[in-house]
Amino acid sequence: MKVELENLSKRWGNVYGARGVDLDIKDGEFVVFLGPSGCGKTTTLLMVAGIYKPSEGLIHFDGQVVNTVAPKDRNIGMVFQSYALYPHMDVFHNISYPLKLQKAPKAEMEERTQRVADMMGIGHLMERKPAMLSGGQQQRVALGRALVKEPGLLLFDEPLSNLDARLRLSMRSEIKRLQLELGITSIYVTHDQVEAMTMADRIAVMKDGQLQAFATPEELYDRPRTMFIGGFVGNPPMNFAEVAVSRRNDSFHARREGLDVVVPSDRGEKASASDKGIMGIRPEDVTIADEGVSGEVFVVEPLGRDHLVTVDIAGIYVHVLADPALGLHIGDKVKVNFNTSKVQFFNPETEQSLLWA
Amino acid sequence: MSSTTPSMTAVLPSKKTRLSGHILAIPGAVVALISFFLPWLDYVANGTVFLSLTGREAASSPAITTGSGAELFRATPTAYLVPLLGLVVLALTALAFWRGYVTEWDGFALISLGIVTLIFVWLQFTNAQELADKANTAVQSGYGLIGVYLALLATIIGGSLHVRTATERKPSLRGLLSAWGFMSPGMLLILVFFIIPVIITLVLSLTDLASSNFSEPWHFVGLDNYKRMFSDTFFPKILGNTFRYVILTLGFFNVGLALVLALLTTHISRRAGFIFRILWLLPRITPSVVYIVMWRRFVQVPPHGIINQFIGWFGGEYQPYWLNEAPWLFVVMVNGFVGASFGMIIFSSAIEAIPKDVMTAAKVDGASALQIIRDITLPLLKWPLLFVTTYQTLSLLVSFEYILLLTGGGPGLYTTEVWSLTAYNRALATYFGSNQWGYGAAWMFVLVVIGATLATIYLRVFRFDDLVAEPKIDVL
Ligand SMILES: Nc1ncnc2c1ncn2[C@@H]1O[C@H](COP(=O)(O)OP(=O)(O)O)[C@@H](O)[C@H]1O
Ligand SMILES: [Mg+2]
Numbered sequence: 001m002k003v004e005l006e007n008l009s010k011r012w013g014n015v016y017g018a019r020g021v022d023l024d025i026k027d028g029e030f031v032v033f034l035g036p037s038g039c040g041k042t043t044t045l046l047m048v049a050g051i052y053k054p055s056e057g058l059i060h061f062d063g064q065v066v067n068t069v070a071p072k073d074r075n076i077g078m079v080f081q082s083y084a085l086y087p088h089m090d091v092f093h094n095i096s097y098p099l100k101l102q103k104a105p106k107a108e109m110e111e112r113t114q115r116v117a118d119m120m121g122i123g124h125l126m127e128r129k130p131a132m133l134s135g136g137q138q139q140r141v142a143l144g145r146a147l148v149k150e151p152g153l154l155l156f157d158e159p160l161s162n163l164d165a166r167l168r169l170s171m172r173s174e175i176k177r178l179q180l181e182l183g184i185t186s187i188y189v190t191h192d193q194v195e196a197m198t199m200a201d202r203i204a205v206m207k208d209g210q211l212q213a214f215a216t217p218e219e220l221y222d223r224p225r226t227m228f229i230g231g232f233v234g235n236p237p238m239n240f241a242e243v244a245v246s247r248r249n250d251s252f253h254a255r256r257e258g259l260d261v262v263v264p265s266d267r268g269e270k271a272s273a274s275d276k277g278i279m280g281i282r283p284e285d286v287t288i289a290d291e292g293v294s295g296e297v298f299v300v301e302p303l304g305r306d307h308l309v310t311v312d313i314a315g316i317y318v319h320v321l322a323d324p325a326l327g328l329h330i331g332d333k334v335k336v337n338f339n340t341s342k343v344q345f346f347n348p349e350t351e352q353s354l355l356w357a
Numbered sequence: 358m359s360s361t362t363p364s365m366t367a368v369l370p371s372k373k374t375r376l377s378g379h380i381l382a383i384p385g386a387v388v389a390l391i392s393f394f395l396p397w398l399d400y401v402a403n404g405t406v407f408l409s410l411t412g413r414e415a416a417s418s419p420a421i422t423t424g425s426g427a428e429l430f431r432a433t434p435t436a437y438l439v440p441l442l443g444l445v446v447l448a449l450t451a452l453a454f455w456r457g458y459v460t461e462w463d464g465f466a467l468i469s470l471g472i473v474t475l476i477f478v479w480l481q482f483t484n485a486q487e488l489a490d491k492a493n494t495a496v497q498s499g500y501g502l503i504g505v506y507l508a509l510l511a512t513i514i515g516g517s518l519h520v521r522t523a524t525e526r527k528p529s530l531r532g533l534l535s536a537w538g539f540m541s542p543g544m545l546l547i548l549v550f551f552i553i554p555v556i557i558t559l560v561l562s563l564t565d566l567a568s569s570n571f572s573e574p575w576h577f578v579g580l581d582n583y584k585r586m587f588s589d590t591f592f593p594k595i596l597g598n599t600f601r602y603v604i605l606t607l608g609f610f611n612v613g614l615a616l617v618l619a620l621l622t623t624h625i626s627r628r629a630g631f632i633f634r635i636l637w638l639l640p641r642i643t644p645s646v647v648y649i650v651m652w653r654r655f656v657q658v659p660p661h662g663i664i665n666q667f668i669g670w671f672g673g674e675y676q677p678y679w680l681n682e683a684p685w686l687f688v689v690m691v692n693g694f695v696g697a698s699f700g701m702i703i704f705s706s707a708i709e710a711i712p713k714d715v716m717t718a719a720k721v722d723g724a725s726a727l728q729i730i731r732d733i734t735l736p737l738l739k740w741p742l743l744f745v746t747t748y749q750t751l752s753l754l755v756s757f758e759y760i761l762l763l764t765g766g767g768p769g770l771y772t773t774e775v776w777s778l779t780a781y782n783r784a785l786a787t788y789f790g791s792n793q794w795g796y797g798a799a800w801m802f803v804l805v806v807i808g809a810t811l812a813t814i815y816l817r818v819f820r821f822d823d824l825v826a827e828p829k830i831d832v833l
Binding site: 046049050051070071072073074076077078080081082083084085086087088097098101102142145149155 | 712714715717718719720721722723724725728732733736737739
């Protein structure tokens with residue numbers, strides 16, 4: 001199913017839940033709504049589901065406006081953070097409930113329910129009530145219930161947030177695979193940028209009810225259009241420092257007190273158009289080296305494979321991913337090197353990228 | 358599975374051990390019941406049915422037809438039979454209770470029985486001389502009952518040991534004391550405001566206390582008051598009225614209308630729902646007399662009364678005296694409009710406690726509003742529904758003030774008179790100038806028994822203990 005959101009807004013009094021959201025979701029696409037808590041992801045999702053009536057704007061399913069279509073007639077399946085299983089029904093009745101409402105023949109209902117339950121690996125738990133299932137099993141039941149009527153659109157609202165870290169990882173790949181196999185158009189809401197990066201065909205980044213960007217994970221990562229996206233996507237987050245970029249001889253320099261780095265001319269040229277800019281660089285693009293900018297180790301946080309080292313460079317703190325073998329300690333004097341081919345520049349006032357229009 | 362802690366499951370006995378606990382407890386209860394009723398059956402019928410059990414043969418020897426209680430007891434060794442039997446079986450019960458085989462309800466029932474028994478023992482003592490003239494067996498069995506009572510005491514102590522073992526495993530006097538310490542204020546209140554009044558009612562019901570013979574000494578009259586009550590010409594009528602009153606009010610208003618109101622007020626905007634519910638609380642907070650005066654204005658003798666005046670405005674000819682034409686309609690409505698608010702509050706908070714996501718899931722799954730109510734809301738209201746039904750049955754059974762104020766039990770003879778109103782009228786209203794306290798107490802006591810029985814049935818059949826034992830909605 002193709003989904004199109006056109007200038008979609010939801011307002012309660014003068015509180016905006018969502019504001020002028022424009023989105024074009026292709027058939028079979030896996031779209032993730034990403035943003036911090038309270039940015040309007042759930043609100044937008046519930047408008048798509050038909051639970052909230054949009055204050056403004058249109059929702060199209062396959063080209064048809066569905067604003068006034070009741071949720072039950074939208075042919076959607078939905079999975080919740082709280083699982084939202086029916087506590088008084090066992091697994092079989094939970095999964096088969098959508099089919100019961102469609103008045104499916106009994107034999108067909110049983111067959112389809114069993115098939116979906118087996119697919120979700122809970123076929124042996126049919127007689128259990130939700131209270132007797134683990135969180136992971138409950139979420140599988142919820143998935144089964146969303147899938148059983150073979151909907152045109154699947155909606156997920158932070159479905160993995162209540163699971164423990166390990167389970168989250170395995171369910172993540174399972175959902176992704178399932179979606180690829182079934183090819184059902186999906187909207188997946190999360191505040192977890194790793195989930196978004198790993199699962200999405202395209203990510204819709206939201207902030208304060210507004211759509212910040214709608215692009216593939218790679219594009220968001222390599223070419224963030226706003227400072228917010230640069231800071232929100234990627235972990236550990238991007239470093240920011242206010243700099244002045246200017247041309248000297250044949251090269252472009254980004255400078256501030258205690259810092260002077262040469263940046264590639266294509267990026268430097270765009271950045272130098274503004275007399276002040278905010279430079280952004282990811283921790284993995286900063287290295288501890290023999291030559292470079294001088295700084296002092298402020299704190300060292302072991303992450304396992306790497307150490308996250310915070311270096312104090314003339315009053316600004318820069319996160320660096322460093323090799324544990326370097327054996328750095330607090331107070332060590334170090335030199336850091338910036339991989340400037342990945343450097344970003346933003347306008348300090350508008351927070352828009354100076355590189356990517 | 359992760360949500361159940363192992364220590365919780367360890368406390369609850371398995372089905373099998375619970376069953377064996379029942380098997381152990383039942384003989385004890387049966388013996389206690391027999392020794393409780395036997396002397397009275399004997400006493401009333403003066404028959405020969407249970408002679409051997411109660412030591413009647415020995416009692417018939419002339420030497421002991423009079424004398425102190427202790428002499429009587431020594432002279433009738435077979436009277437040991439009942440207490441001994443009771444003691445043995447109830448000691449077993451205590452053991453079972455202590456080992457955690459018996460559920461709390463069995464223990465509770467036995468303890469209550471023990472308290473009632475104590476009263477009878479006391480009665481027997483105080484009237485030993487008088488009763489001995491009539492039926493020695495009662496006296497002797499009274500001694501037998503001391504044994505039963507002691508056994509029950511053992512049960513109670515066993516029960517407290519059970520509490521301790523269940524919570525701590527290792528015996529500790531401190532734990533035991535604090536458990537009973539925490540329970541004692543509540544138990545004291547129940548004792549002072551429920552158990553003792555019930556006992557007084559029971560004792561009163563066995564006397565001929567009335568204002569007409571107040572100056573003379575009063576007497577214990579045995580079950581005379583009860584006999585009189587059950588053979589009253591209007592007894593079937595009153596019984597039927599009581600059923601009709603409880604069932605109609607409960608069905609149409611206290612549960613029915615309450616449910617409709619709760620569903621309506623939770624499906625409109627929050628604020629409107631709130632205001633609507635407040636309005637429905639008004640009858641409850643209006644003083645009864647004011648409330649009934651308002652209703653009586655509705656149904657005055659024609660051509661008065663608000664209903665009749667409305668009919669008049671629209672040119673209607675039919676202007677009856679509504680309270681005489683349809684007394685039951687108004688009795689039920691007057692009580693129901695007050696009673697509905699209780700269920701409404703309980704139901705609407707239960708509905709609002711259903712997670713929003715569950716409702717959203719049902720809508721997305723394809724359910725219409727009515728299907729959601731049928732498939733999701735009502736099943737999840739099972740426990741509040743049972744609770745309100747139970748609670749309101751019991752409170753309707755004993756409530757009479759609106760009927761008293763509205764119809765006074767009329768029109769005519771006993772048309773809308775219910776059980777509790779009869780009890781009130783006999784005991785406290787100046788009927789024919791005589792307040793028959795003893796007779797009224799008999800009516801009241803039977804009502805207490807009916808209420809207690811119904812409560813036990815509700816608790817058992819609807820398995821309220823399960824409700825308390827496990828959470829119905831798993832909190833994440
Ligand atoms: N029913 C509502 N009434 C008023 N404000 C709401 C309501 N639902 C959400 N909001 C507001 O809309 C904003 C977006 O909320 P939501 O969509 O739930 O955020 P998210 O799912 O991204 O965490 C929040 O500021 C929230 O307070
Ligand atoms: Mg949300």
